[in-house]
Amino acid sequence: MTLHTSAIDRLCKRNVELSAFSTYGIGGSAHYLAMPETANDLAELLQECNKRGMPWYIFGMGSNILFPDEPKHDLVFISLKNLVDLRVSEGKWHVSSGTPMSLLSLMGLLGGTDLLDFTFLLPGCVGAGIYMNAKYNARQICDILDTVYYIDTTDPSLSVQSIPVSECLFAYKQSIFQQRPWIVVGADLNIPVSSEEQINTTSVLLTDWKTRGSHPSSLPSFFSFFLGEVHALAGKGIQTPQSMLDIIKYRTSKRHFDYPSCGSVFKNNYDYGVAVGSLVDQLNLKGTEYGGAIISPHHGNMILNQKHAKATDILYLMNLISESINNQFGFVPEPEIVLV
Structure with missing residues:
Protein backbone atom coordinates (compact mmCIF):
# COMPACT_ATOMS: atom_id res chain seq x y z
CA MET A 1 0.00 0.00 0.00
CA THR A 2 1.34 3.45 -0.97
CA LEU A 3 1.11 6.08 1.74
CA HIS A 4 0.13 9.56 0.58
CA THR A 5 2.64 12.22 1.61
CA SER A 6 0.98 15.50 2.49
CA ALA A 7 1.95 18.61 0.56
CA ILE A 8 3.32 20.17 3.75
CA ASP A 9 5.55 17.18 4.43
CA ARG A 10 6.59 16.96 0.77
CA LEU A 11 7.24 20.64 0.06
CA CYS A 12 8.16 22.26 3.38
CA LYS A 13 11.60 22.56 4.89
CA ARG A 14 11.74 22.90 8.66
CA ASN A 15 13.41 25.49 10.88
CA VAL A 16 14.75 27.68 8.09
CA GLU A 17 16.32 31.08 8.75
CA LEU A 18 14.25 33.66 6.90
CA SER A 19 17.25 35.99 6.74
CA ALA A 20 18.48 33.94 3.76
CA PHE A 21 15.23 34.71 1.92
CA SER A 22 15.26 38.50 2.20
CA THR A 23 17.65 40.99 0.66
CA TYR A 24 17.60 42.64 4.09
CA GLY A 25 19.33 39.58 5.55
CA ILE A 26 16.86 39.83 8.43
CA GLY A 27 14.40 37.30 9.82
CA GLY A 28 14.18 34.59 12.45
CA SER A 29 13.66 30.84 12.11
CA ALA A 30 10.55 29.73 10.21
CA HIS A 31 9.17 26.40 11.36
CA TYR A 32 7.82 25.77 7.85
CA LEU A 33 9.13 27.11 4.54
CA ALA A 34 8.16 25.91 1.07
CA MET A 35 9.37 26.78 -2.43
CA PRO A 36 6.87 25.25 -4.88
CA GLU A 37 8.01 25.04 -8.50
CA THR A 38 4.57 24.79 -10.14
CA ALA A 39 1.15 26.37 -9.69
CA ASN A 40 -0.24 22.88 -9.01
CA ASP A 41 2.18 22.35 -6.12
CA LEU A 42 1.25 25.78 -4.78
CA ALA A 43 -2.47 24.98 -4.94
CA GLU A 44 -1.95 21.61 -3.26
CA LEU A 45 0.07 23.24 -0.48
CA LEU A 46 -2.59 25.90 0.12
CA GLN A 47 -5.32 23.25 0.24
CA GLU A 48 -3.32 21.29 2.83
CA CYS A 49 -2.76 24.43 4.92
CA ASN A 50 -6.48 25.25 4.80
CA LYS A 51 -7.37 21.69 5.73
CA ARG A 52 -5.09 21.79 8.78
CA GLY A 53 -6.06 25.35 9.71
CA MET A 54 -2.47 26.56 9.30
CA PRO A 55 -1.93 30.21 8.27
CA TRP A 56 0.42 30.89 5.37
CA TYR A 57 2.36 33.83 3.97
CA ILE A 58 3.29 34.19 0.28
CA PHE A 59 6.33 36.13 -0.93
CA GLY A 60 8.73 36.22 -3.87
CA MET A 61 12.46 36.89 -3.80
CA GLY A 62 12.20 38.89 -0.57
CA SER A 63 13.51 42.14 -2.03
CA ASN A 64 10.77 44.35 -0.59
CA ILE A 65 9.98 42.63 2.68
CA LEU A 66 10.90 42.80 6.35
CA PHE A 67 10.52 39.48 8.14
CA PRO A 68 9.99 39.34 11.91
CA ASP A 69 12.77 38.45 14.30
CA GLU A 70 10.53 35.79 15.85
CA PRO A 71 8.07 34.32 13.30
CA LYS A 72 4.85 32.69 14.49
CA HIS A 73 5.41 28.98 15.08
CA ASP A 74 2.58 27.63 12.90
CA LEU A 75 2.94 30.13 10.03
CA VAL A 84 10.48 30.37 -12.71
CA ASP A 85 9.69 30.22 -16.42
CA LEU A 86 10.08 32.55 -19.40
CA ARG A 87 8.89 31.05 -22.66
CA VAL A 88 6.80 31.66 -25.77
CA SER A 89 3.29 30.23 -25.59
CA GLU A 90 0.72 30.78 -28.36
CA GLY A 91 2.85 33.53 -29.87
CA LYS A 92 3.27 35.49 -26.62
CA TRP A 93 5.95 35.71 -23.99
CA HIS A 94 4.71 33.97 -20.85
CA VAL A 95 6.58 34.59 -17.61
CA SER A 96 6.07 32.87 -14.27
CA SER A 97 5.87 34.91 -11.08
CA GLY A 98 9.22 33.84 -9.59
CA THR A 99 11.22 34.96 -12.64
CA PRO A 100 13.50 37.93 -11.87
CA MET A 101 12.25 41.17 -13.39
CA SER A 102 15.81 41.92 -14.49
CA LEU A 103 15.76 38.88 -16.75
CA LEU A 104 13.11 40.65 -18.85
CA SER A 105 15.59 43.42 -19.67
CA LEU A 106 18.03 40.86 -21.06
CA MET A 107 15.28 39.21 -23.09
CA GLY A 108 14.38 42.63 -24.53
CA LEU A 109 18.04 43.34 -25.27
CA LEU A 110 18.21 40.11 -27.26
CA GLY A 111 15.11 41.17 -29.19
CA GLY A 112 16.35 44.64 -30.03
CA THR A 113 13.70 46.51 -28.02
CA ASP A 114 14.22 49.13 -25.32
CA LEU A 115 10.72 48.63 -23.83
CA LEU A 116 12.12 46.41 -21.07
CA ASP A 117 15.27 48.34 -20.20
CA PHE A 118 13.63 49.80 -17.08
CA THR A 119 13.47 46.37 -15.44
CA PHE A 120 17.27 46.07 -15.43
CA LEU A 121 18.58 45.72 -11.88
CA LEU A 122 15.09 45.91 -10.36
CA PRO A 123 15.77 43.44 -7.54
CA GLY A 124 12.60 41.41 -7.36
CA CYS A 125 10.52 38.83 -9.17
CA VAL A 126 7.73 39.38 -11.69
CA GLY A 127 4.88 38.33 -9.39
CA ALA A 128 5.82 40.84 -6.73
CA GLY A 129 6.47 43.44 -9.43
CA ILE A 130 2.91 42.97 -10.70
CA TYR A 131 1.50 43.02 -7.16
CA MET A 132 3.05 46.42 -6.42
CA ASN A 133 3.22 47.67 -10.04
CA ALA A 134 6.98 48.14 -9.75
CA LYS A 135 8.42 51.12 -11.57
CA ILE A 151 -5.07 31.91 -7.92
CA ASP A 152 -8.09 33.18 -5.98
CA THR A 153 -7.52 31.78 -2.49
CA THR A 154 -11.27 31.99 -1.72
CA ASP A 155 -12.05 29.66 -4.64
CA PRO A 156 -12.24 26.08 -3.27
CA SER A 157 -10.74 24.70 -6.49
CA LEU A 158 -7.69 27.02 -6.27
CA SER A 159 -7.52 26.83 -10.06
CA VAL A 160 -5.51 29.31 -12.13
CA GLN A 161 -7.61 32.17 -13.49
CA SER A 162 -6.75 35.10 -15.77
CA ILE A 163 -7.49 38.82 -15.90
CA PRO A 164 -6.66 41.34 -18.66
CA VAL A 165 -4.34 44.18 -17.74
CA SER A 166 -7.13 46.71 -18.31
CA GLU A 167 -9.03 45.29 -15.31
CA CYS A 168 -6.08 45.15 -12.88
CA LEU A 169 -6.64 48.66 -11.43
CA PHE A 170 -3.00 49.58 -11.86
CA ALA A 171 -1.88 52.94 -10.47
CA TYR A 172 1.28 54.28 -8.80
CA LYS A 173 2.56 51.22 -6.93
CA GLN A 174 -1.00 49.90 -6.73
CA SER A 175 -2.94 47.01 -8.27
CA ILE A 176 -6.08 44.94 -7.79
CA PHE A 177 -3.88 42.22 -6.30
CA GLN A 178 -3.34 44.36 -3.20
CA SER A 194 11.59 38.80 -32.12
CA SER A 195 13.22 35.59 -33.33
CA GLU A 196 14.07 31.98 -32.58
CA GLU A 197 17.52 33.18 -31.53
CA GLN A 198 15.93 35.46 -28.93
CA ILE A 199 13.84 32.56 -27.62
CA ASN A 200 16.77 30.14 -27.47
CA THR A 201 19.23 32.57 -25.85
CA THR A 202 16.60 33.64 -23.29
CA SER A 203 16.18 29.96 -22.42
CA VAL A 204 19.93 29.70 -21.81
CA LEU A 205 19.85 32.81 -19.59
CA LEU A 206 16.98 31.32 -17.62
CA THR A 207 18.95 28.11 -17.09
CA ASP A 208 21.94 30.17 -15.96
CA TRP A 209 19.77 31.95 -13.40
CA LYS A 210 18.39 28.69 -12.07
CA THR A 211 21.84 27.15 -11.68
CA ARG A 212 24.04 30.15 -10.80
CA GLY A 213 21.74 32.96 -9.78
CA SER A 214 19.01 31.30 -7.76
CA HIS A 215 20.94 31.66 -4.53
CA PRO A 216 19.82 32.94 -1.15
CA SER A 217 18.50 36.47 -1.59
CA SER A 218 21.63 38.60 -1.79
CA LEU A 219 21.92 42.00 -3.46
CA PRO A 220 25.67 41.72 -4.24
CA SER A 221 25.13 38.30 -5.85
CA PHE A 222 22.10 39.59 -7.77
CA PHE A 223 24.05 42.59 -9.04
CA SER A 224 27.05 40.47 -9.97
CA PHE A 225 24.92 37.97 -11.91
CA PHE A 226 23.05 40.47 -14.09
CA LEU A 227 26.02 42.76 -14.62
CA GLY A 228 28.01 39.71 -15.71
CA GLU A 229 25.30 38.64 -18.15
CA VAL A 230 25.17 42.11 -19.72
CA HIS A 231 28.95 42.10 -20.12
CA ALA A 232 28.78 38.62 -21.67
CA LEU A 233 26.19 39.78 -24.21
CA ALA A 234 28.35 42.83 -25.00
CA GLY A 235 31.20 40.42 -25.69
CA LYS A 236 28.97 38.77 -28.27
CA GLY A 237 28.27 42.06 -30.02
CA ILE A 238 25.03 43.01 -28.26
CA GLN A 239 25.90 46.43 -26.91
CA THR A 240 24.54 47.68 -23.61
CA LEU A 245 24.39 52.09 -18.42
CA ASP A 246 22.60 54.97 -16.70
CA ILE A 247 20.87 52.51 -14.35
CA ILE A 248 24.22 50.93 -13.46
CA LYS A 249 25.68 54.39 -12.80
CA TYR A 250 22.73 55.47 -10.64
CA ARG A 251 22.52 52.25 -8.61
CA THR A 252 26.25 52.16 -7.94
CA SER A 253 26.47 55.89 -7.12
CA LYS A 254 23.75 55.43 -4.49
CA ARG A 255 25.48 52.28 -3.21
CA HIS A 256 22.28 50.25 -3.67
CA PHE A 257 24.05 46.92 -3.56
CA ASP A 258 26.76 47.51 -0.97
CA TYR A 259 24.75 46.49 2.10
CA PRO A 260 21.67 44.33 2.65
CA SER A 261 18.55 46.44 2.15
CA CYS A 262 15.14 46.45 0.52
CA GLY A 263 15.58 49.62 -1.50
CA SER A 264 13.20 52.50 -0.92
CA VAL A 265 11.43 52.16 2.41
CA PHE A 266 8.62 54.66 1.77
CA LYS A 267 6.49 55.54 -1.25
CA ASN A 268 6.92 59.05 -2.58
CA ASN A 269 4.02 61.40 -1.88
CA TYR A 270 3.38 62.94 -5.29
CA ASP A 271 0.74 65.29 -3.85
CA TYR A 272 3.48 66.84 -1.73
CA GLY A 273 5.83 66.95 -4.70
CA VAL A 274 9.18 66.20 -3.05
CA ALA A 275 10.75 62.74 -2.87
CA VAL A 276 10.98 61.18 0.59
CA GLY A 277 14.74 60.79 0.22
CA SER A 278 15.07 64.57 -0.26
CA LEU A 279 12.92 65.24 2.81
CA VAL A 280 15.12 62.94 4.91
CA ASP A 281 18.13 64.84 3.59
CA GLN A 282 16.54 68.17 4.61
CA ALA A 309 20.46 44.44 12.23
CA LYS A 310 17.23 43.12 13.66
CA ALA A 311 13.77 43.88 12.32
CA THR A 312 13.21 46.05 15.40
CA ASP A 313 16.21 48.21 14.42
CA ILE A 314 14.75 48.85 10.96
CA LEU A 315 11.33 49.62 12.44
CA TYR A 316 12.84 52.12 14.88
CA LEU A 317 14.45 54.11 12.06
CA MET A 318 11.29 53.86 9.94
CA ASN A 319 9.30 55.35 12.81
CA LEU A 320 11.93 58.07 13.27
CA ILE A 321 11.66 59.08 9.60
CA SER A 322 7.87 58.88 9.61
CA GLU A 323 7.42 60.98 12.74
CA SER A 324 10.05 63.52 11.68
CA ILE A 325 8.44 64.02 8.24
CA ASN A 326 4.99 64.33 9.82
CA ASN A 327 6.22 66.89 12.35
CA GLN A 328 8.11 68.98 9.80
CA PHE A 329 6.12 68.56 6.57
CA GLY A 330 2.64 67.57 7.75
CA PHE A 331 2.10 64.10 6.32
CA VAL A 332 2.88 60.51 7.25
CA PRO A 333 4.78 58.71 4.45
CA GLU A 334 3.29 55.39 3.37
CA PRO A 335 5.66 52.41 3.71
CA GLU A 336 6.67 50.75 0.46
CA ILE A 337 8.38 47.89 2.24
CA VAL A 338 6.05 45.08 3.32
CA LEU A 339 6.14 44.45 7.06
CA VAL A 340 5.37 40.81 7.98
Missing part, protein backbone atom coordinates in the same frame (compact mmCIF):
# COMPACT_ATOMS: atom_id res chain seq x y z
CA VAL A 76 3.86 28.49 6.70
CA PHE A 77 6.13 30.75 4.65
CA ILE A 78 5.83 30.13 0.90
CA SER A 79 8.43 31.57 -1.46
CA LEU A 80 7.63 31.63 -5.18
CA LYS A 81 11.25 32.25 -6.19
CA ASN A 82 11.43 28.75 -7.74
CA LEU A 83 8.29 29.30 -9.82
CA TYR A 136 11.66 52.82 -12.51
CA ASN A 137 11.53 56.43 -13.63
CA ALA A 138 8.46 56.81 -15.87
CA ARG A 139 8.01 53.14 -16.73
CA GLN A 140 5.90 50.63 -14.80
CA ILE A 141 5.37 46.87 -14.97
CA CYS A 142 1.76 47.38 -16.08
CA ASP A 143 3.11 48.95 -19.30
CA ILE A 144 4.42 45.58 -20.51
CA LEU A 145 1.56 43.27 -19.48
CA ASP A 146 -1.22 41.73 -21.55
CA THR A 147 -2.81 39.19 -19.19
CA VAL A 148 -2.14 38.23 -15.57
CA TYR A 149 -2.70 34.71 -14.19
CA TYR A 150 -3.62 34.22 -10.55
CA GLN A 179 -7.12 44.49 -2.75
CA ARG A 180 -8.05 40.86 -3.38
CA PRO A 181 -6.93 37.52 -1.84
CA TRP A 182 -5.27 36.59 -5.12
CA ILE A 183 -1.81 35.14 -5.72
CA VAL A 184 -0.09 36.10 -8.97
CA VAL A 185 1.42 33.03 -10.65
CA GLY A 186 2.37 34.45 -14.05
CA ALA A 187 1.62 36.79 -16.91
CA ASP A 188 1.60 37.17 -20.68
CA LEU A 189 3.58 40.15 -21.93
CA ASN A 190 2.55 42.57 -24.68
CA ILE A 191 6.15 42.56 -25.95
CA PRO A 192 6.58 41.06 -29.44
CA VAL A 193 8.59 37.88 -29.97
CA PRO A 241 22.21 50.63 -24.31
CA GLN A 242 22.74 53.98 -22.61
CA SER A 243 19.55 53.57 -20.58
CA MET A 244 20.99 50.47 -18.89
CA LEU A 283 15.96 66.74 8.10
CA ASN A 284 19.66 65.79 8.35
CA LEU A 285 18.73 62.20 9.17
CA LYS A 286 21.02 60.50 6.64
CA GLY A 287 23.66 58.46 8.44
CA THR A 288 21.54 58.03 11.59
CA GLU A 289 22.26 54.67 13.22
CA TYR A 290 20.25 52.46 15.55
CA GLY A 291 21.35 48.99 16.59
CA GLY A 292 22.74 47.36 13.46
CA ALA A 293 20.76 49.58 11.06
CA ILE A 294 21.60 52.92 9.45
CA ILE A 295 19.74 55.42 7.25
CA SER A 296 21.88 55.35 4.14
CA PRO A 297 24.35 58.24 3.93
CA HIS A 298 23.86 58.13 0.15
CA HIS A 299 20.05 57.81 -0.17
CA GLY A 300 17.65 59.12 2.46
CA ASN A 301 14.88 56.67 1.57
CA MET A 302 16.98 53.58 2.20
CA ILE A 303 17.68 51.93 5.56
CA LEU A 304 20.61 49.53 5.46
CA ASN A 305 21.43 46.43 7.46
CA GLN A 306 24.93 47.55 8.35
CA LYS A 307 25.84 45.31 11.29
CA HIS A 308 23.54 42.28 11.70
